[in-house]
Amino acid sequence: MKQVTNIVFLLNITKVGYCACLRASILVAVDIPEGITIIGKDSFGCCISLKSITFPKSLTYIGEYSFGYCSSLEEVDLLHTHVRELGTWAFAGCTSLREMKIPDSLQKFGGSVFTNCSKLFPSTIDIDDEIDEDDVTSEAIAYLRSRQ
Known part of the structure; x- marks a missing residue:
């Protein structure tokens, strides 16, 4: 994967699979085509050069x-x-992430979804808190929507 620079998706797929592009360290941009409903676990994890996702x-x-x-x-x-x-x-560990636009359809974050995203949230929002995930979700979603 270290040499992957471009991704081309096949027609008629609905899911980007598990570890599809994990550690593709020189991948810069990804255009995920219409019809895909799920981006699977670890699909683009550790793509350290990734700057643009459509x-x-x-x-x-x-x-x-x-x-x-x-x-x-x-x-x-x-x-x-x-x-x-x-x-x-x-999106944990996305240390450069400063803007996140979310749709009204978003209802839930998993635990630690934005851990180490210090440019995205102010220090007053504890996004690492997994004790009461519903409170973290509602507070974080409200904050992100207020910035749009």
Whole structure:
């Protein structure tokens, strides 16, 4: 995977599978085509050069660690999607992430979804708290929506 620079998706697929592009360290941009509803666990984890992701309207779920530790990722725009849930650690370790646009359809974050995303949340929001996940989810979603 270290040599992967470009991704081409086959027609008629609905899911980006487990570890599909894990550790593709020189991958810079990904255009996920319409029809994909799920981005599976670890799909793009540790893609340290990834700066741009285009998501399809059809997207409903982003799995665990899907974009974890994509340290060059600065912005994520999900506004036009139908995402309902972000899995545990989905964007954890995205240390450059400063903007996250979320749709009204988003209802739930998994635990630690934004751990080590200090440019995204103010220190007053404890995004690492897994004790009461519902409170973390509602507070974080309210904060992100207030910035859109």
